[in-house]
Amino acid sequence: MNRQRWALADESATDALGRCFAAALAGAGMVIYLHGDLGAGKTTFARALLGALEVGERIKSPTYSLIEGYAAQGRPAWHLDLYRIADPGELEWLGLDALADPAALVLVEWPERGRGALPAPDLTLHLAYAGAGRQVQLEAHTARGRDLLQRLR
Template identity: 75%
Template sequence: MVEQRWELADEDATHAFGVRVADALDGGIVIYLHGELGAGKTSFARALLRALGVGERIKSPTYSLVEGYQAKGRPAWHLDLYRIADPGELEWLGLDALSDQDAVVLVEWPERGKGALPASDLVLELAYSGAGRSAALRPNTVRGQQLLARLR
């Protein structure tokens, strides 16, 4: 499946990209967020959730591992699995809610939850690029392909 790439000059551009992806959503989606520490994964997630109408404070799930919200009448979940050593540690989190087809699920460090997470519709790779960042979106499902088509 074809990947799309963007150059993000600064944090404002990362925020705008998150809003643009949110505007292209028409239902639930699972997005895996990859990138080094500080690459913009949490900034992207916050911008997307805010654009979906989350009015409350959007906290980083670094210590809680998962934060849940309501976004335009549907569940939204933001996970940060950086501190997970083994996917078995996720059993007690009650991740069954993540399989809701209407949910928006954003997962930072998804490789640490392998086997315990729903499959991704999209993979977002954020990387340092000069003074800014680069973003690459790769679809894994028809839902992911449809979202990318709407971003064009």
Template identity: 70%
Template sequence: MSARQVELPDEQATGALAQALAAALDGGLVILLHGELGAGKTSFARALLRALGVGERIKSPTYSLVESYRLPGGTAWHLDLYRIADPAELEWLGLDALADPSALVLVEWPERGEGALPPPDLRIRLDYAGGGRRAELEAASPRGARLLERLG
């Protein structure tokens, strides 16, 4: 599958990447967000949801584990699995709705929910790079590869 790296020198660059991704989306997608604490996973998710038209306050799902938002074309789910110790803990969350192919699913700390999450279309790794960040986008499905192609 295809991959690309994007330098993110500041929060504006992170927002610009999220806007470009939002413009390239043509339906549902499962995006796994990897990175250390403070690497920008939540900032990226918020910027993407905002770019997709979410007008309400976008809360961090750190304590609630999952937040849902109405999008013009469906639903977005934002999960933060940092506090999950075992993927079996996710059973009570009712993750069946995440299997909807028209839904956008954003998952922070996906390694903590391995085996309980839908298969990813796109993996985004956010890392520290100098005074800013770096994003590595990797397609994990044909849908993810088409998205990366549309990003140009």
């Protein structure tokens, strides 16, 4: 199974999805791309996922810093927001080598702005408005992504 679609009635449903992801990760590293319009729930999802992994500190939006790093249950976790990036070359000074760690959890908002400078995704979330709520389509790109989708069922 490579795809799933979920309806998210409100922000608390997006938060619950993030917590479900944390439980389904089962200690595995994962690169997750988060696509969606402004306000579609990318940061809400990322905060819920990181919070459920008990990062033990305030989870900040990386809109201005571009990247925030955490220790999540003994493994590195990175949250990137590339909205303000005009060219992937701007990412060179961020030291993105750490993102290649197979044990790391990497969450990337606006990944299309970092094309070529980011590790390939295991999973992509496409968040979209659906009436008063949201809809998310999950798409696995690797065996790790497919395993996660299977655990989410």
